[in-house]
Every structure is written in structure tokens, then in C-alpha cells.
Amino acid sequence: MTKLSLRALNRATLERQWLTERRTATALEAVEHLVGMQAQVPLSPYVGLWSRLASFETSELASLLENRQAVRGSMMRATIHLMSSRDFLAIRPLVQPRLEREVFANQTYGRKRLEGLDMDAVLAAGAARLATSPATAAELREHLQPLWPNRDAPSLAHAVRCLLPTIQIPPRGVWGKSGNPTMSTAALWLGSDVTPTPSIDNLVLRYLAAYGPASVADAQSWSGLTHLTEVFDRLRPQLRTYTDAATSRELFDLPTIDLPPEDLEVPTRFLPEYDNLLLSHTNRTRWLSDPLRERLLQEVLTRGAVLHDGRVTAMWKLIRQGKKSATLEIEPLTKLTRPARTAISTEAEHLLTFATPSTAATEIKYL
16 A cells, blocks of 8 residues: 655645635535534634635625525534535434433533433423524523423533534624524424434545545544444445555545645645644644644644644634724744745735725734
8 A cells, every 4th residue: 555654644635625725616515525614613614714715705604504505513523513504414413423422421511410311301392492492502491490400401401402403593603793502403494304314434435535535543533423444344445545654554535536746835824713624633743743733732723723834833813803903913833934924924914804804904913
């Protein structure tokens, strides 16, 4: 099997993540190609799409959410994801085991708080409340507490949110608007139940198309699912295999995708908080050096990452003062060369133009 260097893996995944050049695709096509985008920070997918698409405007994604072509709900890794509505219906049943672990093994809401509880009855009560109108977590707690007065109401509401195919409805997640997380269900919001026959094989193939080459462990890290070895073994005849030169791990990929050259020049890109690129592999050394991977990963994820030459080189944060001013703070993680600083500053200016078009004064500040 061909051995792939760290740089080869870096370039291969950047290309299929649409980060080597901005693509002329729609926002819906991008969201589906990426098999969803992590979105517990409601507006982060807008920056993620801007970094990947040639002519993306915030109104495009806002319209998808308001027109119910895209939704936000608990998906991979039991975290909030932006998905196309058809993908939410097709994939949501597959991640149910991960969401069940989130409920019953959760130290805050699960464990003994749910012990001996008739969960079917709780979910039926939650579904009945949502059928009357969308509800916040607080409203779910208010409804469920009198029915189980000796139980922890936040735990009951958390179980309903995770175990039912709930969706956070607009205006949550709509650019320029705000609102508390308010839930409905797929059946109520989309007029359709989740698919009764989901395909785990198709999910793995789509993961490889967007994040490969990758190992079984990588796919499990991305999805939050376990026991995927048997899926890869079943798919092996239709997959191409490589070896990770650094770790000797077996890597899988689609045979229809040729890898880009290792010396491919890649542009500087700004990734939003919790971008899936940084969360979808067990071994993140294709993006982060070992010291950074261990010391700063959580901070990088919560603040946003700057990719230069395909590697995480800095963190960034946009600080707004209403429409009066906005400052884009950039904190380098390594000493920047002059060309690197120039490339980062240029992309930062473009980001400010995109994210703060009506702001009177903008500034780029290096920390």
C-alpha cells in the first residue's frame, strides 16, 4: 500500500474540504458535501461556508433555515450540527446510539437521575408538549416536572432533546437575528419522520469523500459511533487503502478520488469555532503540531483557527461594538514570517468585509 506523509494527508483533506480553492457551489451543496457542519455556536457555519465558497452571502444560509431546507439539531458526537433537511432525516437515526450514551452516561443529567424511569413515557410527554408549540428547554422542564415531581427536571428535558429527533428552529442560527434555543421535532417542523432504513454504509462513504483518507478510528471520532470496523470490512472491496507513514495506520479512501500533489500551494483560510475539519480525525497532527495539539486544542476550537500553509498557525476572534466598530484579534501560535503575516492580514481584511459590511470602523489586531 502507498504510504502517505503528513503533508500528503494535509493536502488531500484540505482539497476535499474545499479549502484549497473556493468552489462555485451553493450553500446547500456545501453543507451536504461536508455531511453537516458543527453549529453549537449558531453563526459559525456562515464563516465556514464563506471560507469554502466563491460567492457566499449570509442571506443564502439564512433562507435555507427559514425555508426549512436546512436545520440545526443534535447529530454527530451528540453536538448541534447544521444539516440539510434531507440529510437530517436520513442520518439522524444512525447517531441515536451516541445520543443515548449522551443521555444515560451524562454525569450532569444522566446516571442515577434517570434510573428506573419509564423513558418511553417521558418521551411521549415531551412529544405531546412539542406538538402544541415549539418549546425552549425551560418550557420543557416546566411541562415535565409536575408529571415526575420527584425527578430532576433538567435531566428529563435533556433526555427529550437528545432522544427525540429535535430541531432548533429559527430565528436561532439566522444571521442578524437572535433567539433562545427553541425546539420542535422533525415530524412537526419538516412534515416527515426520520427514515426507517438509514444506511451506515452510505454515511461512511460520504465521510471519506469529505474527510479522507481516514482510518476506522477517525470515522468513529467524527461520528461518535462505535463498532465501525465491520462496516469498513464490508466496504473494503470497493475502497482504496493507504498507510499512514508516521503511524503505520491503515487508511481508507474512495477509489474515484485522486490525491493532489504534496507540494500543492494552499491559501490562508479562517476557520470558525469548532469547524469540523479539526474535529473529524483521531490523529490531528495533519493540522496541529504535537505541542499545540495537546496544549491549545480546546482554545483553538473555541476561538477559531487560522490555517496558513495548511496548518493551524494562529487563533482569531471577532469583537464587535455594535455597528460602530469591530476588531479582528489574531493570536499567532508560532512566530510568523513576513509573507505569512501578509497573507493572514489580507484574508482577515476579506473576513471583516464579509462579517461586518455595515460597520463604521474595523481593525486587525495582533496579540
